[in-house]
Amino acid sequence: MSRQRTVTLLSTVLLVATSLAAQPAWAAPPPNDNRADAITVDPPRQVQGTLVDATLESGTDSSYCGGTDASVWYRFVAPKRGAIIVQLDAAGEMDATIDLFRQTRSKYQDVDCDETDSKGVATIDNESLEPGGTYAIRVGKEYGSAADTFTLRVLIPSPAPEPPGKKLPVRGTKDSVDRLINPGDAYHAFMREGRTMRLSLRVQQCTTLEVFGPGTTGFGGTPVARMRCGGYTLFTPTESGRHFLVVRAGKSRDKQTYRLRIATANRDDTTPGIFIRNNAKIRGKVNGGIDFRDLYRFDVTRRSTLTLSVSGGPTLRLVRENGSPVDRGDYIDRYVRAGRYYVAVQGDGKYTLKRVSRTITNTSVRVNARRSVTVSPGASIRLNLNVTPAVAGRGKMVVERFDPIDGWQFARRYWVTVNSGRGTASFNPPSVGRYRVFGEYKGTRIAAPSEANSVARFKVQQPLSD
Structure with missing residues (x-):
């Protein structure tokens, strides 16, 4: 054999050997990669496991708590009381699931599952296992998650307490x-x-x-x-x-x-509660524990505006007599219909409770007891402010005159006393023309203010002349 041929042959052998050495070795999956190879754990026990290089079996190898792309398996026999706690701590940034199955020969019935939280922790806590039954634990890696190791604990909780304590x-x-x-x-x-x-x-x-x-x-x-x-x-x-x-x-x-x-329970803890009058202010204290709530009641005789406020930290819960909820918060401002109400002050801290109920009113205005009239020059106009229900208080009426070029202009304002829902004033028109009247009831501590939703109109005119 020539020297050149020998060198060429050696070079070829070295190249092949180098190429083979560069090929990666295929890593073996964990020994419990398949259900049939599940590792037996006798509770209480802690084991270390891994999902690195784990695979999925074809068929029903899936979690009931999330999608996974790898799994490993464990098996145990349920203890006498049928109570078990399974804890999973995932290492690194791995997101994982644990599933508990009842195993009967080759059949697996799902019992419970959980997935790791932001701390990499998952727990199954079940008290209804069949004592002596065989159960399987599946630990799965969620789709796209990094594979890593984990700690698995299969524990038996202490017995529950018994009477008398x-x-x-x-x-x-x-x-x-x-x-x-x-x-x-x-x-x-x-x-x-x-x-x-x-x-x-x-x-x-x-x-x-x-x-x-x-x-x-x-x-x-x-x-x-x-x-x-x-x-x-x-x-x-x-x-x-x-x-x-x-x-x-x-x-x-x-x-x-x-x-x-x-x-x-005391009088302020349950019905009938403490009666709170209109426009009242009550100071009290709740402590967030055994004195968590103070209960008050009040009556609304007509449809009204209701304002309830509490300061100091506690909150309010407003309900009707039948317990149906109305509102809650530290400030309640709303319309309510006639009836009996309860408000609970609840929470922790000193408080001041205020209640203000004002009857809802409706206001209208009339001129000479009508919506619209026409009078002759020199005639006096009687302005009527009508409020329902028939409350007392103070009202305001404003008269405007019409300018054909620049529109409506202020003419006169009247403040009137309202008794039994009525207030009146007399207006003497200064000239011919068109006029309109607005009305407003200012309200009291027990009656809500309201404005007339329409105006009254009158015209002062004389026969046309040339």
């Missing part, structure tokens, strides 16, 4: 619950049949309060009262005896602090 102190209690270690606290207190009670649960998260009646042996049934996210409410027992109050943690990983109090 602790006696609730007279001034209530402060404590905390959380879904994993202490999912609920139980208390008991004596309540009397027919005596309305105030219930207050001050919370920062969606913590629930449930009330169970006398004779309760477990808290798995339907309560007689419930506040799903804390707050304030009234409760009137239907029988006397020891009642149970259960504070349950909401579906959150964080510790949930609360302040629980109960107290007998």
Whole structure:
């Protein structure tokens, strides 16, 4: 073999070897990339996983909480109480979903799902699994998201509280619950049949309060009262005896602090409430807790304008006698029909409540008791201001004359006293011509002002002459 041929052959071999070395090796997917290869986790347990290089199986490999383009699988057997908490913490900027399925042989039935929030966290909290049943967990990467690692926890929450719990102190209690270690606290207190009670649960998260009646042996049934996210409410027992109050943690990983109090309802807490007279000003205080609300009532005898204002921080809630809502806010200004109304001042802080109701009025004007008249020069015109309903107060009438070149011009103003809905004035036209009259009722503390929606007209003329 010649030297030139040998060099050429060696160059070719080196080129091929270099080309093969430059080719990337295909990365293997995670070992639990398929449902059949799901990793078994025995709760309570924490595992590390990855969606890097994960794929999708053909068929029904999808999430019920969002579109995904990769997934991995886990499997566990439900604990005796059928309660489980699944927590997913996604690393980096990965957006992911978790789905829980009931597995029966080759069939998968969706049970629950969640997707990561802005912190990369997702949680499934389910108390209704079939004890001893096999369940599958699917962790999926959302479309377009970067693939990364994650931490998965499959946990068993502590048992819920059982009766009788602790006696609730007279001034209530402060404590905390959380879904994993202490999912609920139980208390008991004596309540009397027919005596309305105030219930207050001050919370920062969606913590629930449930009330169970006398004779309760477990808290798995339907309560007689419930506040799903804390707050304030009234409760009137239907029988006397020891009642149970259960504070349950909401579906959150964080510790949930609360302040629980109960107290007998006072006159300003429920019907009939405190009567507030027209044009009255009342000062009070609410505290956002057991004294969250003060209730007032008032009557409107005719269709009226209503102004309610509160200063100091609390807000208003206006309802009719049947409880139907009318308005809310810290300033209410509107028309209302005749009837009985209730306004609740609620919130936290000192306040001043003002109420002003003024009967809605309608005003009209007439000349010589008619809408339009024609009189001779020298005749006096009687101006009539009519207000309905028949209220008292002060009114104004303005007379204008017509200039054929420049239009209407001011002629005279009259201030009149209105009694029983009527005010009058006398006008002596200075010359022949056309005139018109406007009218306005100025209102009082109990009657709203109004303007005439039309004018009265009169003409002063004499026979034509040449």
